[in-house]
Amino acid sequence: MERKYWVPALERAHAVLHAIARSPSKLKLTDLTQETGINKSTMFSLLQTMEELDWVRKEPGDRYSLGSTFAALGNAYFSSFHIVDRFMAEAAETVEAVGETVQLARLERHEIVYMAKKEAPSPVRLLSEPGSRMPAYCTAMGKVLLSALEPAALRDLFERVELKPLTPNTIRSLEQLEGQLSQIREMGYGFDREEAVVGFRCVAAPVYDRERNAVAAVSISMLAQHWDAKRDKAVEAICRLADKLSLR
Numbered sequence: 001m002e003r004k005y006w007v008p009a010l011e012r013a014h015a016v017l018h019a020i021a022r023s024p025s026k027l028k029l030t031d032l033t034q035e036t037g038i039n040k041s042t043m044f045s046l047l048q049t050m051e052e053l054d055w056v057r058k059e060p061g062d063r064y065s066l067g068s069t070f071a072a073l074g075n076a077y078f079s080s081f082h083i084v085d086r087f088m089a090e091a092a093e094t095v096e097a098v099g100e101t102v103q104l105a106r107l108e109r110h111e112i113v114y115m116a117k118k119e120a121p122s123p124v125r126l127l128s129e130p131g132s133r134m135p136a137y138c139t140a141m142g143k144v145l146l147s148a149l150e151p152a153a154l155r156d157l158f159e160r161v162e163l164k165p166l167t168p169n170t171i172r173s174l175e176q177l178e179g180q181l182s183q184i185r186e187m188g189y190g191f192d193r194e195e196a197v198v199g200f201r202c203v204a205a206p207v208y209d210r211e212r213n214a215v216a217a218v219s220i221s222m223l224a225q226h227w228d229a230k231r232d233k234a235v236e237a238i239c240r241l242a243d244k245l246s247l248r
Contacts (some may be wrong), residue, residue, distance in 0.1 A: 009046075012038050016046055017066070020056060032064070035070055036161045074131050082214055083207065084116045085246055091118035091218075095240045097232050100222040104207075104239065106215065107145040110161045112136050115216065126200075126221055137163055137177050138170045140192035140204035141217035146177070147184040148206065148214040154178070169195045190240055194224055201227045203234050205242035218242050222226075 013191065019035040020027060024171055035044045046220040047064065050056045080126065084104065091102045101119045103126070104111040111133045117126070136142025136157075146154060171177050184190040192202040204219035218241050220234045 006203065007052060012036070013046055014051065015099070016043070016050070019054065020066055022062050025059050025063050027064055030063050075081075083178055083245060087116050087218070090244050091116075092138070094220070094237050095167065095241065096122050097237050098220055098222075098230060100220050100226070100230065100234065102238075103128060103141070103221065104147075105139075105141045105217055106217070107136060107142065107217075108133075110136055110157055112114050112139055112142045112145065112217075128224075133147040135166070136195060138166050138192065139219075140190050140202035141219045143177070143180055143192070144190045144204045144206050144217045145214055147181040147190065151178070151246075166196055167194055168200045169193055169198075171195065189235060192219075199224050202230070203238050205239045207242050208246040210247045216245075 003036065009150040015036040015038065016032055019032055023201050029040070029043055029047060032038070032047075036043075038046070041108055046059075046245055047056060050067070051058060054069045056064050056069045060063055084164050084198075087104045091104075094102045095118050099120055101116060101117065101122070104116040107113075112135075114128045114130050114134075117128065119126070136146050146157075148156070148225070153199045154177075155174065158177075163170070163172055163174070168206055171180065180190070189203055192200075192204070194201060196202075200219045200221055201224050202219045204217045206214040207216040207218060209215045220238050222230060222234070
């Protein structure tokens with residue numbers, strides 16, 4: 001987009017909302033100015049306006065959280081994806097077959113957005129709630145969806161994105177990522193080998209629309225200590241679920 005059409009006020013509001021989303025009920029006005037680099041008087045005006053619109057809510061201690069507007073928008077956003085309903089109907093069988101949590105996500109630029117989750121009974125709970133985001137390059141679902149991009153599009157996407165390591169196993173270069181994506185194209189599924197969270201491994205497969213575009217991905221996540229015993233069963237189960245959700 002040409003910068004002459006850019007609206008700086010919206011960009012500042014975007015930065016404020018993302019800062020609050022990362023640290024809900026923790027940041028005061030002064031914290032937000034430090035977090036975003038927006039000066040205090042502008043921040044005051046932004047927060048006053050966003051409070052009136054119910055984009056943000058001031059809580060005790062003058063700390064901010066997201067307002068109820070985003071709950072309504074989030075519900076409307078996810079209700080537009082019929083795949084969520086089909087996922088919730090089909091995923092229970094996969095959870096029962098493998099005994100592990102199953103998730104659904106879509107790609108938005110260089111991140112994945114979690115859309116739905118079907119949890120297995122476990123004392124360890126994944127924090128990836130619907131609406132939350134993770135870097136695509138270090139997640140099984142993200143890499144599966146990135147593998148559908150043309151090489152030039154992939155390089156354009158990551159031209160200004162730093163591949164920050166989340167764990168000692170995280171991919172650190174675009175060349176490493178391209179090598180993994182090539183393997184994923186051959187296999188039809190991809191792995192996260194403790195690249196996003198230490199102690200957790202995942203396998204993911206793509207969900208296709210009628211034109212054979214990868215529109216989402218599904219994954220099975222588990223503790224690393226379960227991986228050797230369940231890997232083959234998880235690969236088979238997640239590919240079967242992805243096939244059921246794909247349109248023909």
